[in-house]
Amino acid sequence: MEKMFNVGKIVNTHGLMGEVRVISRTDFAEERYQKGSKLYLFRKEATTPEELIIKSHRKHKNFDLLTFEGFTNINQVENMKEGLLKVKESELGELEENAFYYHEIIGCAVYTTDGTLIGKITEILSPGANDVWVVKPEKGKEIYLPYIEDVVKEVDPAESRVVIELVEGLLD
Known part of the structure; x- marks a missing residue:
């Protein structure tokens, strides 16, 4: 399996419409969380990742709030709490000089x-x-x-x- 890197942790739900609160672990939040981007969810007890497509992103206080395609209510995302969001190494992209992941x-x-x-x-x-x-x-x-x-x-x-x-x- 390709190497993956942590970009955030889901710490809670937000509202009733399937939005989750994420503590971001990336310095490229705008790129990582843009609509249509692919992330991989590693749920707390799961052994394999689940592919998610970002439907929306916004900032709220110190959190990034995300929704995912196919998840429209709180009941569908409740069990994502404590899950890690990761990205594949091949999807990292090039950086400018003197910039590092x-x-x-x-x-x-x-x-x-x-x-x-x-x-x-x-x-x-x-x-x-x-x-x-x-x-x-x-x-x-x-x-x-x-x-x-x-x-x-x-x-x-x-x-x-x-x-x-x-x-x-x-x-x-």
Whole structure:
């Protein structure tokens, strides 16, 4: 089976017309959730994915609200709760230079420009103007790296390696 990547998690239903609330795990929500796009639902207890076609998408607070073709009421989507929405690797598309998919970054080892290992990237946050990469060192608390030119100097997903410039206050 082709490799698949998580783009969201269904956390609840919304209203009575078959809409679901999704916590998005993609930085390409507009592309992933556009009408006619294909996603694969991995229900909590199921062993095989279910193909879904997006009928509608809108934003509401911190959620993406989706409806799927063939699902028109709450009773049909109630059992989708806790399900993961995924996309096939072949459907990812090309990125511009210095842009990366989350799955390419999460798990990368982070080194300083002098070669010191800082830790591994465990999560990516998208709070505003730039992403923030969460780095877990072997000891101590998490470090929050802003994905900006002044800090991130080199990203090599093939080698699972990121090189950063330590700026004042970054490790405090």
